[in-house]
Every structure is written in structure tokens, then in C-alpha cells.
Amino acid sequence: MARKAVIETFGCQMNVHDSERIAGLLEQSGYVMTTDLVEADLVVINTCSVREKAQEKLYARLDDVRGKNNKERPLVAVTGCVAQQEGGKIADQTRTRIDAVVGTQAIKKLPMLLAEAEHSNRLQVDINPYDDVSFPLGIATRHDPTKAFVNIIEGCNDFCAFCVVPYTRGLERMRPSQEILAEVELVAAAGHSEIHLLGQIVNHYQDPQYPDFDFPQLLRSVGEVDKVKRIRFASPHPRHVSDRLIEVMGESEKVCSHLHLPLQSGSSKILKSMNRRHSREYYLQLVNKVRKNIPEIALSTDIIIGFPGETENDFFETLSMTETVRFNSMYSFKYSERPNTLASKRLPDTVASEEKLSRLMRLQDLQKNIQIALNKELVGRRVEVLIDSRSRKRPNELSGRTPQNTIVNFEGAPDQIGDLTIVEIDGSGAHSVHGFQVQSN
Numbered sequence: 001m002a003r004k005a006v007i008e009t010f011g012c013q014m015n016v017h018d019s020e021r022i023a024g025l026l027e028q029s030g031y032v033m034t035t036d037l038v039e040a041d042l043v044v045i046n047t048c049s050v051r052e053k054a055q056e057k058l059y060a061r062l063d064d065v066r067g068k069n070n071k072e073r074p075l076v077a078v079t080g081c082v083a084q085q086e087g088g089k090i091a092d093q094t095r096t097r098i099d100a101v102v103g104t105q106a107i108k109k110l111p112m113l114l115a116e117a118e119h120s121n122r123l124q125v126d127i128n129p130y131d132d133v134s135f136p137l138g139i140a141t142r143h144d145p146t147k148a149f150v151n152i153i154e155g156c157n158d159f160c161a162f163c164v165v166p167y168t169r170g171l172e173r174m175r176p177s178q179e180i181l182a183e184v185e186l187v188a189a190a191g192h193s194e195i196h197l198l199g200q201i202v203n204h205y206q207d208p209q210y211p212d213f214d215f216p217q218l219l220r221s222v223g224e225v226d227k228v229k230r231i232r233f234a235s236p237h238p239r240h241v242s243d244r245l246i247e248v249m250g251e252s253e254k255v256c257s258h259l260h261l262p263l264q265s266g267s268s269k270i271l272k273s274m275n276r277r278h279s280r281e282y283y284l285q286l287v288n289k290v291r292k293n294i295p296e297i298a299l300s301t302d303i304i305i306g307f308p309g310e311t312e313n314d315f316f317e318t319l320s321m322t323e324t325v326r327f328n329s330m331y332s333f334k335y336s337e338r339p340n341t342l343a344s345k346r347l348p349d350t351v352a353s354e355e356k357l358s359r360l361m362r363l364q365d366l367q368k369n370i371q372i373a374l375n376k377e378l379v380g381r382r383v384e385v386l387i388d389s390r391s392r393k394r395p396n397e398l399s400g401r402t403p404q405n406t407i408v409n410f411e412g413a414p415d416q417i418g419d420l421t422i423v424e425i426d427g428s429g430a431h432s433v434h435g436f437q438v439q440s441n
Contacts, residue, residue: 002032003030003041003042004031004032004034005044006034006037006042008045008061010048011081015046015048021139022107022110024140045077045078048080049338054082055093058082059093076098077099077114078098078100078101078102079101081104081169083101084104084167087101099124100114100123100124100125102126104154104169131173133174134175134179135151146387146418148192149198151175152205154170154173158200158201160264167341172204180197185225188226188227188228189226193418194232194388195225196234197231201236202215203236216244216245220252223255229254236261246293246294256403257296259297259299262301263301263318263325264304265303267317268317273309284325296403298328298329299327300331301330302330302332302333303332303333305318305332306334308348310335319366323370326370327370328406330363332364333360334356334357335349335356375428379426379428382422384402384421385402385408385410386418387416397409406432410435411436421437422439
């Protein structure tokens with residue numbers, strides 16, 4: 001009987017895609033994937049260290065594994081950013097026995113490390129900083145019927161003061177464009193019609209062999225692949241949004257009219273302290289340029305509240321920036337010190353937790369009202385929707401997204417998932433809109 005494996009994933013889209021790769025590797029090694037923790041012979045916890053209390057959450061989940069699993073002793077592996085950050089120390093902080101700790105750059109070695117752990121009955125740790133970013137084509141197990149994540153860059157060289165990525169995923173390494181396009185062709189042929197290109201600073205891409213082959217050229221090339229209907233990417237940096245990128249986004253029918261532009265703060269003073277290398281004024285000029293050239297564009301962003309040194313006036317500048325730009329969506333967080341970052345070494349956490357929470361709630365209330373107003377403007381309009389799932393709330397409804405990344409719910413049949421359709425919007429809320437199909441492509 002085949003052994004069963006569970007993968008639990010925390011964190012960003014890159015971690016989700018890493019788990020897809022891990023699932024493929026394990027299936028090749030003879031495991032059958034399951035969601036049943038009770039019966040699992042192997043438990044893999046793929047961790048994220050960006051959010052607050054990441055280690056505590058990991059140890060709490062390891063205790064759950066120990067308490068809920070029916071096996072005498074399942075194999076347990078910890079992967080991802082906390083694994084890279086903490087290494088073998090993880091085994092000393094939990095009562096659950098750990099068999100393998102695998103860093104972000106050693107995923108391909110997981111099956112071998114698990115086999116060695118079983119053979120030797122000893123913890124296996126690999127957090128070495130491998131430069132090789134290649135991955136065997138066709139191995140990742142993708143369960144999403146519509147979209148496919150494709151990594152184009154690993155690591156980051158920017159060292160924003162708050163960010164742990166350069167320490168957990170290493171310095172920037174680019175995948176060859178030929179390998180990227182081969183993967184796109186493979187997943188598109190398998191029915192994944194929406195391609196999500198991933199990189200910590202995705203628009204900094206440059207082919208390691210052909211320097212003239214940059215991110216705008218990659219977008220053009222992916223758009224030429226047969227059966228690709230839509231292209232999205234995350235996460236770009238405002239500094240690298242070039243005129244050529246704006247031009248390609250405006251011209252291509254496949255590149256979605258949605259741009260995620262992480263702002264982090266509306267204060268130039270705080271941006272400088274964050275080592276973001278752009279100012280409030282630069283960001284506003286960029287927004288105006290993008291909207292002038294792509295009128296239908298939707299903008300989303302990330303905001304950190306309560307970064308060290310943030311005053312009430314600095315926070316007011318973030319509020320005013322939010323009011324000026326009118327983002328279609330926003331991810332906002334309270335600042336929390338992350339290990340090894342520049343901020344943790346140089347900048348005392350000066351903003352009280354209560355003040356961070358108060359400011360965060362004020363920002364989120366403002367953003368919610370903006371989203372309600374923007375979504376209300378869609379009522380009565382017809383929009384193109386790529387159907388990607390059933391609705392979470394109503395079993396007779398489907399859900400999909402517009403090119404601007406707005407979630408649309410409407411009645412439809414499950415066999416339409418993966419199709420493009422035209423929906424007329426008849427209702428709206430803060431996080432999605434509702435409508436009815438008027439044309440199916």
C-alpha cells in the first residue's frame with residue numbers, strides 16, 4: 001500500500017508553488033497526497049517567516065501533528081523560510097520528532113533527505129545556499145484547474161530594511177528564459193490558461209545568458225504561447241516599472257490590466273528608512289504615467305503600519321496617499337521585527353502595539369470604503385471573467401476574476417471552470433461583485 005503524505009503551506013504564492021513542487025517530488029517517490037493528517041505517513045510543513053510569530057505558529061502546528069496523527073510516528077519534514085532561517089535548531093524547540101529540515105534552496109533534495117533520515121534514524125538538515133535555480137519540468141503537481149505559478153526569479157538583492165527574503169531565499173538568481181517558456185508551454189497544454197509569473201522583484205528579470213531579454217520581452221514571449229489566455233505577475237517593484245513594461249501591458253491582450261505596486265508607506269522619510277529607494281513623489285508620478293497609458297488599469301498595494309520612527313504625520317501621509325491613488329485592493333500589516341533584517345539590527349521598534357493597531361484599523365476602514373465605491377462603479381457594466389472555481393458561499397454559483405483582478409460571482413455550471421465569459425454586474429460589495437452571464441466565449 002502506498003504511503004500517504006500531507007503538505008501544509010503557509011505564506012506567499014512562492015510558498016504555494018514550492019508546495020506544488022514538493023508534491024510532485026513526493027509522488028515520484030511513491031507517496032500519495034492526502035489532506036488527512038490522522039492517516040499521514042509523512043507530514044511536510046512548508047513555512048513562512050514574513051509574518052509575526054512564524055516560529056511560534058510552526059511549533060504549535062508540530063504539537064498538533066504529534067497529538068492528532070494515528071501513526072506510531074509519521075515522518076516529519078519542515079521546509080520553507082523558517083527552515084532556512086532556523087536550521088537544526090527547530091528540532092530542539094519541539095517535542096515532535098523532526099526527520100528533515102530543508103531550506104528554500106534545497107527542495108529538490110527532500111526525497112533523498114527523507115530516505116536518509118529513515119535509514120540512519122537521524123535528523124537530516126540541508127540549508128545550503130545552492131545557486132542552481134533549475135527544476136525538472138513536469139514534476140510540480142498543480143491542483144488549480146485554471147492558473148499555474150511559474151517562478152522566474154529566486155531570491156532578492158534589494159535588502160529592504162523590513163524584509164527577511166534575502167536571508168531566507170538568498171540573493172537574486174534568474175532562470176533562463178528558455179526554461180521558463182518551456183514550463184509555460186507545458187502547463188498551458190495541460191489546461192492551465194492563466195500564467196502567474198513569480199519573483200521577489202519580478203520585473204527585475206533579465207535572462208542570465210541573454211541580457212537584452214528582459215521582463216517586458218518575457219511577457220511578450222509568454223503571450224505568444226498557444227492556449228495562454230491570461231498573464232499575471234507578482235511582485236514588481238515601483239523602481240523597475242519601465243516605459244517598455246507599461247507599453248507591453250497596454251498593448252498585450254493577454255497581460256492583465258492589474259498592477260501590484262507595493263508602496264509600504266506614503267511618507268518619503270519612512271520609505272528612505274525602509275531602504276525602498278523611491279519617494280512618495282516618484283510613486284505618484286508613476287501611478288499617473290501608468291493610468292495615462294493604461295486607463296483600465298487596476299492598482300493594488302502593500303502597506304506596513306508602525307514601521308520604526310513612523311509618526312502620526314507619517315501615517316497621515318499614508319492615508320492621504322491611499323485617498324489620492326484609490327487602490328482597488330490592499331494588503332496592510334502591522335510592522336513586526338523579523339530576524340536578521342536591517343531594521344532588527346539598526347532601528348528600535350518605537351511605535352506602541354496599541355498605536356499600530358489603531359492606525360491599521362483607520363487605514364483599513366478607509367481602504368474598505370474606497371473598494372466599496374470602486375466596485376459599485378462596476379454595477380451595470382459588462383466585464384470579461386475567467387472562471388476559476390465554484391463560489392465559496394453558494395453551491396449553484398461560479399467565481400472568477402476580471403483582468404483587473406476583481407472577484408465576480410454568478411450562476412453557472414461547474415463544467416465552465418476554465419472558460420472565459422461575459423458577465424453583467426448587478427451587485428457589489430467591498431471584496432467582490434455579483435452578476436449574470438450574458439455571453440460565454
